[in-house]
Amino acid sequence: MGIPIMSEWQARGEAPDVLFWVGCAGSFDPRARRVTKALAAILEHADVRYAVLGREEMCTGDPVRRAGNEFLFQMMAHQNIKTLNGYGVKRIVTACPHCFNTLRNEYPELGGDYEVMHHAEFLQRLLDEGRIRIREGGPFRGRKVTYHDSCYLGRANGVYEAPRRVLEALDASLAEMGRCRSRGLCCGAGGAQMFKEEEKGERRINRERTDEALATGASVIAAACPFCNTMLTDGVKSAPGADKGDPAEVLDIAEMIAASLEGGHS
Amino acid sequence: MGLLPQIAFALMTGLAVWLFARRVSAIRRNILLGRDEELGGSRSERLRNLLMQALGQRRMFRNPLAAVLHLVIYAGFIIINAEVLEIVLDGLLGTHRLFAPLLGAAYPVLIDGFEILAAGVIAVCVVFLARRNILSIERFRSSDLDGWPRRDANIILLAEIVLMALFLTMNACDTLLQAHGVGHYADHPTGEFVVSSLLQPLLAGLSDDGLTAIERLCWWLHIAGILAFLNYLPRSKHLHILLAFPNAWYVRLAPAGRMPNMPEVQREVLYALDPLLASSAPVDATPTRFGARDVADLGWKNLMDAYSCTECGRCTAACPASQTGKKLSPRRIMMATRDRLEEVGAGIDRTGAVVDDGRSLLRDHISEEELRACTTCNACVTECPVGISPLDIILRMRRYLVMEEGSAPQEWTMMFGNVESSFAPWKIGGEERETWAEG
Numbered sequence: 001m002g003i004p005i006m007s008e009w010q011a012r013g014e015a016p017d018v019l020f021w022v023g024c025a026g027s028f029d030p031r032a033r034r035v036t037k038a039l040a041a042i043l044e045h046a047d048v049r050y051a052v053l054g055r056e057e058m059c060t061g062d063p064v065r066r067a068g069n070e071f072l073f074q075m076m077a078h079q080n081i082k083t084l085n086g087y088g089v090k091r092i093v094t095a096c097p098h099c100f101n102t103l104r105n106e107y108p109e110l111g112g113d114y115e116v117m118h119h120a121e122f123l124q125r126l127l128d129e130g131r132i133r134i135r136e137g138g139p140f141r142g143r144k145v146t147y148h149d150s151c152y153l154g155r156a157n158g159v160y161e162a163p164r165r166v167l168e169a170l171d172a173s174l175a176e177m178g179r180c181r182s183r184g185l186c187c188g189a190g191g192a193q194m195f196k197e198e199e200k201g202e203r204r205i206n207r208e209r210t211d212e213a214l215a216t217g218a219s220v221i222a223a224a225c226p227f228c229n230t231m232l233t234d235g236v237k238s239a240p241g242a243d244k245g246d247p248a249e250v251l252d253i254a255e256m257i258a259a260s261l262e263g264g265h266s
Numbered sequence: 267m268g269l270l271p272q273i274a275f276a277l278m279t280g281l282a283v284w285l286f287a288r289r290v291s292a293i294r295r296n297i298l299l300g301r302d303e304e305l306g307g308s309r310s311e312r313l314r315n316l317l318m319q320a321l322g323q324r325r326m327f328r329n330p331l332a333a334v335l336h337l338v339i340y341a342g343f344i345i346i347n348a349e350v351l352e353i354v355l356d357g358l359l360g361t362h363r364l365f366a367p368l369l370g371a372a373y374p375v376l377i378d379g380f381e382i383l384a385a386g387v388i389a390v391c392v393v394f395l396a397r398r399n400i401l402s403i404e405r406f407r408s409s410d411l412d413g414w415p416r417r418d419a420n421i422i423l424l425a426e427i428v429l430m431a432l433f434l435t436m437n438a439c440d441t442l443l444q445a446h447g448v449g450h451y452a453d454h455p456t457g458e459f460v461v462s463s464l465l466q467p468l469l470a471g472l473s474d475d476g477l478t479a480i481e482r483l484c485w486w487l488h489i490a491g492i493l494a495f496l497n498y499l500p501r502s503k504h505l506h507i508l509l510a511f512p513n514a515w516y517v518r519l520a521p522a523g524r525m526p527n528m529p530e531v532q533r534e535v536l537y538a539l540d541p542l543l544a545s546s547a548p549v550d551a552t553p554t555r556f557g558a559r560d561v562a563d564l565g566w567k568n569l570m571d572a573y574s575c576t577e578c579g580r581c582t583a584a585c586p587a588s589q590t591g592k593k594l595s596p597r598r599i600m601m602a603t604r605d606r607l608e609e610v611g612a613g614i615d616r617t618g619a620v621v622d623d624g625r626s627l628l629r630d631h632i633s634e635e636e637l638r639a640c641t642t643c644n645a646c647v648t649e650c651p652v653g654i655s656p657l658d659i660i661l662r663m664r665r666y667l668v669m670e671e672g673s674a675p676q677e678w679t680m681m682f683g684n685v686e687s688s689f690a691p692w693k694i695g696g697e698e699r700e701t702w703a704e705g
Contacts (some may be wrong), residue, residue, distance in 0.1 A: 003702070005700065022699070027698065027702055031704040037702065037703060053699075058690070059685050059689055063685075067678050068674070069669065070528045070669060071531055072682055072686060074528075078540070084406075094589070100413035103298065106292055109527050122398050146400045151641070152693075155643065155648050157522075169657065183328075192681070196638070196677040202591025205587070208590050
């Protein structure tokens with residue numbers, strides 16, 4: 001798969017309809033890269049004219065800002081906004097709720113005003129518009145799926161329904177955890193925790209959350225955030241009995257859609 | 267009645283109101299030690315929030331049982347306080363049941379309503395005492411409340427029970443005396459009231475003089491109790507019954523995920539990276555300190571939040587760090603902020619100015635370990651029924667730690683280095699960003 005790079009579009013004198021903000025996890029983390037590829041495959045399937053910044057993309061600054069390093073955040077924001085404004089970017093889609101939140105809520109007052117969508121909202125729109133179709137009897141039909149709300153998608157931005165609508169399109173049966181939507185329990189990665197050891201306590205947060213997800217009896221834990229994905233995957237792999245095979249799969253909603261597209265292969 | 271009780275009443279009320287006003291102005295002064303805040307939002311949004319959250323208690327209904335119980339006390343206190351107006355006027359004018367002739371047939375109906383609420387308040391206070399002291403509800407058993415906070419909560423509930431009991435006993439005596447045709451009690455017959463009539467059998471053996479003595483005693487203790495409670499309020503977690511309203515009005519209306527900008531840092535970065543653009547950057551007075559080390563470095567809304575907190579612990583019950591046994595408890599962040607602010611305020615009371623006592627909010631009251639346990643998940647903010655943000659305080663203090671002290675866990679320091687050199691939190695970047703399609 002070739003990657004459509006923004007600078008190449010510009011060299012051709014063309015502009016894409018939407019910029020796919022890949023994010024650092026989506027660019028470098030092996031697990032998150034599979035989500036990036038899934039979302040790119042969906043965009044291609046739906047004939048979305050999109051591009052990525054490639055090497056011109058930088059960390060949005062979310063983790064450094066939340067760790068307290070405002071200087072570094074401002075440096076990242078300034079450079080990213082310069083790049084985005086330089087290309088005249090209007091619409092952005094990203095698979096990372098942290099990038100989504102920063103681009104959408106924190107860049108405008110620094111001079112970066114874009115229509116920013118998380119891929120949950122974008123996928124829902126593509127489904128609603130009929131630009132992507134789920135094939136009959138897809139791989140998740142009838143399977144029990146539980147959805148883990150990302151804090152930066154849910155409480156921070158009020159996006160609770162879009163990812164659930166996307167899962168409904170797969171004909172999966174959705175089993176909610178007790179702590180869901182605005183009561184959703186964090187996976188433990190936010191606020192730059194992803195990049196440090198957890199403070200000492202009785203349990204790990206991802207253990208607590210994964211146990212709750214597994215208790216629903218779901219065979220798929222759906223996530224919409226690369227960091228949640230990592231935390232929950234670690235939780236599943238260290239669950240009791242995991243040595244005899246993982247008790248559930250942790251999948252991003254984009255991977256689930258990509259595996260269920262009409263004309264695709266599971 | 268002679269003039270003496272009226273004078274005594276006026277002096278007592280005047281003293282109570284003066285003491286209350288003095289304490290309120292000290293709290294206001296303490297809150298205004300905080301920095302200016304950019305709160306955003308329009309007046310109509312603020313009004314809506316005031317109506318929905320403070321008056322309508324919408325967040326409370328995330329927990330319907332507690333919400334209904336709380337609503338009884340809330341309605342009881344707001345409505346029964348209408349009765350206090352009559353009591354105060356009676357006390358000053360030397361009258362008895364001033365409103366009875368004015369309201370006519372509506373008066374007994376009104377008092378019946380007050381009595382039903384009073385009985386409801388007593389019942390709910392008993393349930394609340396049981397919830398706090400007998401049932402094992404985690405947010406009430408938590409060590410956050412050890413010592414004074416737990417005693418404070420019980421004092422409030424007991425005081426409310428006593429005040430309501432005095433009110434009902436007073437009415438029971440009053441209506442008995444009316445029935446006996448005694449003095450001014452009989453001047454405005456109101457008939458029996460719905461709840462206090464049930465207490466009358468207990469008082470039936472008493473002489474009219476005895477009943478009069480109990481009625482007067484209850485009347486005086488009831489109003490003295492209310493005035494004492496008025497002055498207890500601003501020294502207690504119970505201040506939320508007043509501050510919930512301004513706190514809901516001034517709530518942060520920006521999207522929950524947005525961290526407040528630091529224009530002074532924005533400008534410095536612009537100077538460093540793009541000197542030509544820097545002149546167009548917004549100019550702001552440079553603060554003496556980045557982030558917050560002590561209460562005066564926080565915003566005034568953080569400080570009002572601290573005085574508005576009634577230590578219910580919904581935040582801590584929802585906090586992922588608290589739930590997994592980390593040291594962080596968002597409720598304790600608010601309690602520590604108020605304790606420190608009171609400490610600073612006491613210094614101003616003593617000397618007339620902010621004194622350097624060698625202590626600060628950071629470390630003397632809130633540890634780095636607590637600040638670093640936060641995942642910024644916004645659960646605490648979402649749960650708070652009165653619009654408090656413990657998260658905002660945590661993030662301001664993290665800013666101080668990193669920007670003023672360079673104090674961060676080693677992994678964060680490495681992450682900062684990576685973001686600075688490879689523009690990603692990991693030691694990888696540049697062209698590698700274009701290789702995800704390969705595997």
